[in-house]
Every structure is written in C-alpha cells, then in structure tokens.
Amino acid sequence: MMLLADIGNTHFHIYHGDSVEHLSYAKAIEKYKEQKLCYISVKHQLSKVIEQISQWKNISSMVHIDGEYETMGVDRRALCLSYENGVFVDAGSAITVDVVEEGRYLGGYIFPGLKTMIKSYEDISPLLKTELNRTISLAQLPSTTKEQISYGIIASIKALIDKHSKEKPLYFTGGDGKFLSTFFETSLYDEALVFQGLRHALKEYELC
C-alpha cells in the first residue's frame, strides 16, 4: 500500500496501516522524500516546498463529500468520509464537530482548541490564569475559579455535542480526541479516522 499523509496546521501525520506517525514538517520531508506518498494538506505555506518532491502526490482534489461547503478543510472532508453516519470530532489546534447522515454532510461547528481556550482566560485577567483540570467531574457544579474555568470549557463542548449525537455514533480523533472522548458514555476514539476516510475516497480512483 502506498503511504498516506495528512499535513496539518502543526504536524505531519503519516499512516502506516496499524499506526499513525506524527512528525515535524522538516523531519517528515527528510525521512520520506524518496518514497511514493499521497497527501492532503491544510498547511498552504508549505505548498511550494512539497510540490517539488517528485515522489509525492497531492490528492486533495479527490476528496469530496456530498453537502460539503467550498472552504471546508480537506482533512475535515476526509474525516467525514470515514463512516456513513456519525458525529465526527477532530480535537486539535481547533476542535471541529461535523455531522454526517447516510454519507451526506449536514453541517457542523468549530471551537477553539483546548490549549487556546484555556489561554484565552488569562488574556482577560491575571486572576483567571490557570491550567485545564483534566480530572474534573461534570457531575456537580464547581466552586473554585480553576474548576469553574475547566468546567466551562469541557461541559459546554459536551453539552452541545450531546445534543447532536443522540441517535448517531460519536467518533473522536486528533491530539485531544482521546481525552475529550472520556467525557462521553459511548464513543470511539481512532487516531486514523482521517486516513480511513482517505482510503474510501481513493477506492474510486484505485490509487492508493
């Protein structure tokens, strides 16, 4: 099987069938530039460099889902192709939530990523500077500033996703995907979802 890569906002992700390798852009180019590789990319600043690598093929134009919108990121399109029905959460530098029904994209929404969100509080007041409490319980209302901030972030994300995943399977991917998925009773975390979607997209082309 040909190598598949997802070039994101901060990292280079390479799919090896049973695992995903996360590399810096420079390391990925150094390590894989002589190998045949199909990629999608949302890191447009890198386009010129990458297009010069003759063994690599940009397959972004082959990734489409019914109902998509024009400026929808190619990684989100691929993610939404991984299963026919579901709510797909990609929790990275931003957190995207997308709803798919019978292979058709119905829409979604975007949160700031967890790191950006927790940092935004300290821009408001030094009194609100804190770190995310990753073991917070959502079962009761908190009574300290630190917990009220973590609760505000996580419970609000959960409350909205719960509304849209009542009758649909819930899938998580991305750097904070595993952590976020622990707040949901029934959910699946899979770091390779985007690549599952890419494989579905490429089946038509018998390319990878």
Place this chain on the structure above:
Amino acid sequence: MMLLADIGNTHFHIYHGDSVEHLSYAKAIEKYKEQKLCYISVKHQLSKVIEQISQWKNISSMVHIDGEYETMGVDRRALCLSYENGVFVDAGSAITVDVVEEGRYLGGYIFPGLKTMIKSYEDISPLLKTELNRTISLAQLPSTTKEQISYGIIASIKALIDKHSKEKPLYFTGGDGKFLSTFFETSLYDEALVFQGLRHALKEYELC
C-alpha cells in the same frame, strides 16, 4: 439614597435607581469624588487611588452569600443576592454563570467573554479570523466557516445554560447580556442586577 458603584475589570458602573451609568475610571472619579458613594470593586490595581477618596466607602466586606467560595468575585456575590432562586449570567469581559437556590450559592462556571472568544480563533489560524455573526440561527447546523465559529460559541454557551435553567428563572446582566438573552425563550435582562443584590446585602446594615 446613597450612590452605589460597581468597579469592574474595564468600567465604572454607577447606579441611579432607574438607570446605570457606565464611565471610565478617570471620569467616574472626577465626576463623583465629592459625593457620598458606596462601592464594590474587582479592579485591585485601583485600590490605592480609590481608598484616598474620603467620601467613598468600600462595602465589599458586607457582601456575602451562603455557599460562596473564598476567591469568588464580589460582583458575582452581589449578583447572586439579587434573587433567591435563579441562574445568573453576567456577560462581560468574561461570562460567569451562577446557580442559586433558596438564597444559597450552588456553584457555577466561567466562559471567556464573546470578544475574547472570537479573537482566539484567529490565534489558531488566519483562516479562522472572523467576526461574530450576531444574527445566527441556532435552528440548523451551519455550513460556512464564519457561521460554524459563531455557532460553536453561542450554541455551546446556550446548551450548557439550558441544562441548568430548566426549572429556574434565568437572569442576564453585563455588556453582552442583552444580546445573549435573545437566544433563550424565557429570560430576564436587567443591567442593574448587581445593584439589586447590593441593596439586599446592605439592608441588614441600613447603610445605603
């Protein structure tokens, strides 16, 4: 009646019984320094200046609610004293949500303010730079980046507040309080809620 003032993170708010006047710190001091005035303040950087005004009295230590926590802002304590039962949303530079039952504080949570939240997206990627769409419909999932960002912000705040206000009256105050309240079927916006709470607190002391 003696003048009441709430010195917030960005502005000076003065209660006139039927209206609230919002001033810069400097203008408020200039205009009212010769008048008797009771105030609460969360702007600790101003303490030294304000304590020198002989006609003004800091009443922060008189504002308490059962169940409060140690570092709870005095403006939130006052807000929670405005009604015996309710969910209180103060939407300013931060958005605080507090739950009160039979005069007892049960806990709450904190979101970044709307301005801070919309700005945090552009720190992630220039592609996510946008302004809040203030006329967004929450009735259907959006399909443009701009709308998906506005939806993510407003619908998540609403989903969590809805969870806690099912059987309780919902009160809004603060600069974005009127706007946010329009997304809730039954709610009351009152820019003077903090002052209602202050008056309740001060009745015991027969001060103001």
